[in-house]
Amino acid sequence: MGNIFSISLSLDPIITRCWDCATGQASYICNLEDNLHALQAEIAGLKELRSDLMSRVRIAEDEQQLKRLNQVEGCCSTHPSSSIKFGKQIAKKLQEVKDQKENGDFSDVASKPPLPSATERPSEPTVGLESNFNKVWSCLQKEQVGVSGIYGLGGVGKTTLLNQINNKFHDTTHDYHVIWAVASQDRPIERVQDQIAERIGLSNEGWKSKSLDEKAEDIFKRGLPLPTQENGSKVIFTTRRLDVCCQMQPNMDNNIRVECLPPGEAFKLFEEKVGSKTLRMHPDICKLAEAVVEECAGLPLALITIGRAMASKKSPREWEYAIEVLRQSAASVLLGVGKEMYPKLKFSYDCLPDERFRSCFLYCSLYSEDHHIVKDELVDCWIGEGLLDEHATLSSARNQGHFIIGSLIDACLLEKGHYNYGVKMHDVIRDMTLWIAGESEKExxxxxxxxxxxxxxxxxxxxxxxxxxxxxxxxxxxxxxxxxxxxxxxxxxxxxxxxxxxxxxxxxxxxxxxxxxxxxxxxxxxxxxxxxxxxxxxxxxxxxxxxxxxxxxxxxxxxxxxxxxxxx
Known part of the structure; x- marks a missing residue:
C-alpha cells in the first residue's frame, strides 16, 4: 500500500551543457595569455588616441573656457580574484576597447557650459537696510527703468545691499543672468571688461590682446546690450558720489541713497557687535555705549569695527577713554569719509593687542583693492618680513600667523573671502590703512x-x-x-x-x-x-x-x- 511516483528524465542535455560550460571556462584560461597580448596592443593604440584627445580637451578647457562632454570621460579597470574571472574580464575589455576605437566619435570634445543665472555672494544679516532693499528691488521690477544707482558714504552698507540683491536673484526663479563687476577710480575700464568676459565665457588667450573697442564689441555681440525697455536689460551700481549717479541715471527717482542709521538702529547694530553681556557688566556702560554710538554717527562700518573693539572692555573707565579718543578725532556731524573719519576707524587699529598685530594688519594694504588675499601666502610674507615671533618650527610660525588673521577678522578689520583660505579688506578700511601708513614715521x-x-x-x-x-x-x-x-x-x-x-x-x-x-x-x-x-x-x-x-x-x-x- 503506497503511492508510486515515477519520472522519466533524459541526462543527455544536462551532460552536454556541463561539457559546453567546462570547455568554455577552459577556453578563457587557455586564451588568457593571447587575449592579454591583444588587449595590451589595443590599449596602446587607445592610449595614443586618448593622448591626442586630452590635448584637444585641455586646449578647449584652458584657452576657450569650455567644458568637456560626458562621452569624453574614460573608463576604468578592475582587479580579478581568479583566472577564470580574469579571463572573462580580459575578453570583455578587449571587445570594449575595439568597440570604443571603432565607434567613438570625438569630432566634438567640449561644449560651452550653461551660464549660471547668478553666483551667490557672501552676505551677513544686516540692520537697517530692509527699507533700502525694498526700494532697490521695487525699482528693478519697473520695466521703464534700465539703470539704477545706489549711493552714499563709504562704509554705509552699499555693497552689502547689492550683495543681498544679487543673492535675491540667486534664490528666485527669473530670466536674468546676473554679472558682478567691480569698478573704481583706480581700476580702468579694461579691468571691468575682463571681469564681464570671464563671467560670460569670453576670456581666453586671444582676449588679452584685443583693444578696448574690440572687447566692447565682443561683449555686446554676446548678448549684453545697453539697457532699454525693449530688451529688459538692467544695470545697477554703487558709488560714493552723487555726480556719478547723475551721469549714469539723470532721473533721481531711480537712484537710491543709503543713509547712515538712525540712533535706534545704530545702537542695535552696535549692541550686536559689542555683545549684550558686555553692556550689562556695569550699570554705567550702557549709557557710555550710547555716547560711543553717537560718535559713530550712524555709519555701519564704524559701528561694526568700534563695536568689536569694545567687546572686551568691561569697565566704565575703558569706555570713558574710548569716548575721549573718539571725540578728539572728528566733529560730531559726519560730513564725509576721509581724514575726518579715518581716526574713528583707527580706534579699532589702536586697540589691537600690540605692534606686531598692527604691522601685520598694515601689510594687507599692499594688496590691490578688492584683492582676494590667500591666507597662507600672506602668513609666509609676514614670516619673511620678520613680523612674527621667533619659532622653533615653520609650522608654529604659521600657526601664529593664522591666529593673527583670525584676530583681525574678529576685529572686523579683515573680512572672510569667498572661500575659507582667503581674506579681503573693505575698501574704506584699506584707505584708512594707507592713511595710517602715510602718517607713520617708520612705515x-x-x-x-x-x-x-x-x-x-x-x-x-x-x-x-x-x-x-x-x-x-x-x-x-x-x-x-x-x-x-x-x-x-x-x-x-x-x-x-x-x-x-x-x-x-x-x-x-x-x-x-x-x-x-x-x-x-x-x-x-x-x-x-x-x-x-x-x-x-x-x-x-x-x-x-x-x-x-x-x-x-x-x-x-x-x-x-x-x-x-x-x-x-
Whole structure:
C-alpha cells in the first residue's frame, strides 16, 4: 500500500551543457595569455588616441573656457580574484576597447557650459537696510527703468545691499543672468571688461590682446546690450558720489541713497557687535555705549569695527577713554569719509593687542583693492618680513600667523573671502590703512597696485620707502635701478614682466620679500639677484622661469622659494 511516483528524465542535455560550460571556462584560461597580448596592443593604440584627445580637451578647457562632454570621460579597470574571472574580464575589455576605437566619435570634445543665472555672494544679516532693499528691488521690477544707482558714504552698507540683491536673484526663479563687476577710480575700464568676459565665457588667450573697442564689441555681440525697455536689460551700481549717479541715471527717482542709521538702529547694530553681556557688566556702560554710538554717527562700518573693539572692555573707565579718543578725532556731524573719519576707524587699529598685530594688519594694504588675499601666502610674507615671533618650527610660525588673521577678522578689520583660505579688506578700511601708513614715521608705503601701470613709476624720496606694491599692473620691463636702500618688501606679481635688467636689484640691500608670481612671460632671473643679500622670501609661483641662475646660491638668508606651477 503506497503511492508510486515515477519520472522519466533524459541526462543527455544536462551532460552536454556541463561539457559546453567546462570547455568554455577552459577556453578563457587557455586564451588568457593571447587575449592579454591583444588587449595590451589595443590599449596602446587607445592610449595614443586618448593622448591626442586630452590635448584637444585641455586646449578647449584652458584657452576657450569650455567644458568637456560626458562621452569624453574614460573608463576604468578592475582587479580579478581568479583566472577564470580574469579571463572573462580580459575578453570583455578587449571587445570594449575595439568597440570604443571603432565607434567613438570625438569630432566634438567640449561644449560651452550653461551660464549660471547668478553666483551667490557672501552676505551677513544686516540692520537697517530692509527699507533700502525694498526700494532697490521695487525699482528693478519697473520695466521703464534700465539703470539704477545706489549711493552714499563709504562704509554705509552699499555693497552689502547689492550683495543681498544679487543673492535675491540667486534664490528666485527669473530670466536674468546676473554679472558682478567691480569698478573704481583706480581700476580702468579694461579691468571691468575682463571681469564681464570671464563671467560670460569670453576670456581666453586671444582676449588679452584685443583693444578696448574690440572687447566692447565682443561683449555686446554676446548678448549684453545697453539697457532699454525693449530688451529688459538692467544695470545697477554703487558709488560714493552723487555726480556719478547723475551721469549714469539723470532721473533721481531711480537712484537710491543709503543713509547712515538712525540712533535706534545704530545702537542695535552696535549692541550686536559689542555683545549684550558686555553692556550689562556695569550699570554705567550702557549709557557710555550710547555716547560711543553717537560718535559713530550712524555709519555701519564704524559701528561694526568700534563695536568689536569694545567687546572686551568691561569697565566704565575703558569706555570713558574710548569716548575721549573718539571725540578728539572728528566733529560730531559726519560730513564725509576721509581724514575726518579715518581716526574713528583707527580706534579699532589702536586697540589691537600690540605692534606686531598692527604691522601685520598694515601689510594687507599692499594688496590691490578688492584683492582676494590667500591666507597662507600672506602668513609666509609676514614670516619673511620678520613680523612674527621667533619659532622653533615653520609650522608654529604659521600657526601664529593664522591666529593673527583670525584676530583681525574678529576685529572686523579683515573680512572672510569667498572661500575659507582667503581674506579681503573693505575698501574704506584699506584707505584708512594707507592713511595710517602715510602718517607713520617708520612705515613708508608706496602702493600703486591694480592701476594699469605699463612702466616703472617715479616717486619722490625713494630712500624713505620701506614697502612697495606694484602688483596687478601691465609692466613689461624693469630697466631702471630701484634706489630704495630701506625697502623690505617688493610686490611685482601679476604683471607682464619679460625683462629685469641685471642692475635692477643693485640698491636694495634690505629687501627681504620679493614677489614675482604670475609673470608667465618672465623666463629667467637676472644675475644681479645675487645683490639681494637680505632676501628671505622669493615667490616665483606661476612664472615662466625655466632654470635658476647659479648666482642664487649667494642668497645665504633665503628661506622660502616658491616654484609652484613653473617648468623647473
Amino acid at each position: 613708508k608705503f608706496f602702493v600703486k597696485s591694480g592701476v594699469q601701470l605699463k612702466e616703472q613709476p617715479n616717486a619722490k624720496k625713494w630712500e624713505e620707502v620701506t614697502r612697495m606694491s606694484l602688483m596687478d599692473n601691465q609692466i613689461e620691463n624693469l630697466t631702471k635701478i630701484l634706489e630704495c636702500p630701506n625697502l623690505q618688501t617688493l610686490f611685482l606679481g601679476r604683471n607682464d614682466l619679460k625683462v629685469i635688467m641685471d642692475d635692477f636689484f643693485n640698491s636694495l640691500p634690505m629687501l627681504r620679500v620679493l614677489d614675482l608670481s604670475y609673470n608667465k612671460h618672465l623666463k629667467e632671473l637676472p644675475v644681479g639677484i645675487a645683490k639681494l643679500v637680505s632676501l628671505e622670501h622669493l615667490n616665483l609661483l606661476g612664472t615662466g622661469i625655466r632654470k635658476l641662475p647659479v648666482e642664487l646660491k649667494a642668497l645665504a638668508k633665503l628661506k622660502y622659494l616658491n616654484l609652484e606651477w613653473t617648468v623647473i
